[in-house]
Amino acid sequence: MKLTVDRADGRVPVTILRLEGDLDASNFETLIDEGRRLHAEGTTDLLLDLRDVPFMGSSGLVALHSIALLLNGGQADDVDAGWESLHAVGRSVEAGMQPHVKVLLTGDPGSPLQRVMDRTGMNRFIEVVTDEQQAIDSF
């Protein structure tokens, strides 16, 4: 998985983290570490560009969730906590949409990533967008 960081200015400064390659249980912690680094550097609003991620498993959801928690003033999931971190995902879904992290996907409604976001309800916690400029302007 390759990670690239870009910056853009909408109404607020937006960091764009672009991923290339599959996101699964073998590498999701790399994404969490990058989220931590960006947060420590002062990133407050983050657009995760996943258009070049062909596949994402539930571990990827934990990574997205951890980064969203960080940028909304919380703590990242404890990835060693196993199912408990996934239960935390459920709690956040109940809490509703958070404003500081959004996910950019292709417009394919049947894509593997869209399926995973839909079927776990994560799209009720992290907004899914398909247009980069509109996404930047929406923060």
Place this chain on the structure above:
Amino acid sequence: LTQAEVNEEAAGRVEVPLQLDAARLADLASIRAYVESGARALGGDRDCVRDLVIAVNEAAANVMRHGYRGQPGPLEIDVARDGDSIVVRMRDDAPHFDPTTRPAPDLTIPLEHRPTGGFGIHLTRTCADSVTHSAGPERGNELTVVKRATSSTATTPPSSERTAVE
């Protein structure tokens, strides 16, 4: 070829099994590629293939992370055609664990009343038409994941016709 002819030609075929003596998380990409190519070769349409890949990826990751506790372990996977369905069987040598008995996380009920369970297993079950488990004599598990090959087949009349017949 009509879809029915494709189904008939593919029925009963089995892809060469994928045998991993020391499966680890880095093998998940190979497992996904195997399931994708096998299911497609046996006549699975795009939705079927995508759902099977998600379902098997989660099941395999679960075996590696929890069954083998992060240590390398044997894993064998095969893909077969059974009538209108694609069938993926996954065998491991981990302690007995039946994911089909784990309650699904229900996001509509309060956390304190919610049963335990994870999104990985939830994804496996929601992406498949059926998931069944059988345990080995002392240890080891076989998980069978079944998905209809096509979302609509030539042998299934449109719903309006079915309603008229019923």
